[in-house]
Amino acid sequence: MITIQNLCFGYKKKPVFDNLSLQFSGGHVYGLLGKNGTGKSTLLRNIAGLLFPSSGVITVNGHTPADRQPLFLSDVFMVPEEFYLPDISITEFLAYQAPFYSKFSQHKFQNYMSVFQIPTDSTLQNMSYGQKKKVLISFALATNVRLLLMDEPTNGLDIMSKSQFRKVLAEALNEDRCIIISTHQVKDLENLIDRITVVESGKILFDQNVSDITRKLSFRFAYDDADEKRALYSESSLKGNVIVTANNSEEETKLDLELLYKAIVTNSDQITKLFQS
């Protein structure tokens, strides 16, 4: 679905990507993780055609995003971190925005809105930031576009809304659809992401499927000091030392995204070696 080859991109004084190559395919929810300012949003905007690479090729469903052709745009939707909704009612918003997306489902929109508990008769400008974001997420999912880009979608959502978000996103995934979520709030997306890509200083530090991660890594409490020393990452908690270590048994443990992220950032060489073997 998305092929990125040797992408180079930079702002006036700040280079961001240098020969970045990546692939994203349909039927997956990708988690794009990384610190602030590492290029996650920039990558999403390059994929959406809002920024143009200085060199390299990006192809999305056979289109070059920078051309911003209507056929490409009608099959992509982006929920940006900073978003804008006009000062109109939800009914009007639907009436004038939805016809641009041929696969838009009114029924699904109503369903997502009811999950988020948003009244459909309100005006967008009278809503809180979180409510507006939920309207935009509902609209994005109801467009049925093949590529959905979400930049920090859980920012500004309360605890209940975050679990509602996970619910609607899980419902919206199908084999044709590719969802890329950029976030630094990794806990919000646990059990949802099936491939994890960590971006660090404009480079891909880690890019693996969740199934491979849980097969090769173990997330658990350390048995003893020797176990802790062998770990790729450890941190103390009230119940003992939690570690990320190579999984030498057949048994798979539950993925802890936050621990994984910390392990990758602090010990990327060893983790890369483990996944290459």
Add this chain to the structure above:
Amino acid sequence: MNQFFSFNRFRLLVLKHWADNKKRYGLSVIAFIGLLIAWFVLFMLTDSERPMSKDLQQVTFFLSLFALGTFYASQYFHDLGSRAKGINFLLVPASTFEKLLCSLLYTVVVFIVVFTAAFYLVDIALVAISKSFAGANEAADKITVVNMFKINLLQFNKDSTVNFLLIFFSVQSVFLLGSVYFEKYSFIKTIIAGFIACFVLFCLLYFFNELVLPKGGYHRGFLTSYRVHVDGINDRLIQVPGWIGEVFRYMVMYATAPFLWIVTYYRLKEKQV
């Protein structure tokens, strides 16, 4: 599906623009009508001898047409200056050509129609009121609604109104380009850029005259006919063929606005957020 232009997509874009901006536009028209009434009433009160004079109506119409038309054009792509609004605008599934065409429909066609209608709504009403106050005397006969499209304001040829509108469209297209080019304060920056461009052009022409051309002056037509001064008797006249001057004049009149619209199209196409 045609990726350059589709009437259906264009129709959706026009409707979407209207839905997103109707409150702002409605309030702007009301504010304009209010200001126009206040302006005319002020003159009626201060100049009771010649209320709603022809000159006042003309000056008000043309000044406000230029001021509001250029300001509106400079605000059309204002959204591109904000990341959130810019993303919303650029990701609407329509082609760049359709987005530009929509901007021209609103800033050129709709603006002229709404502006003229609002102006005459106030003008006709206040002329009628002025007449009723003047009573049945000679002064009342002089108070009349002026047809702005039939006055001899700019007489390059017989089509005075056409010439005037062409100049208006050309100036307005500069401001439309400015709204894509400058992310913030586009109206002010376009005015400054316009002055700089005019100054540079003036300097170029000045140095061309002073340093390149022999001593003399333009004669019977700017840039097309030059009289080389020798001694006043044996002066020589250098003339380019008349058609070149005509082509140049028509190019300036008819091609400036379309040329700037094309530049705006490419600027919009390469816009990044």
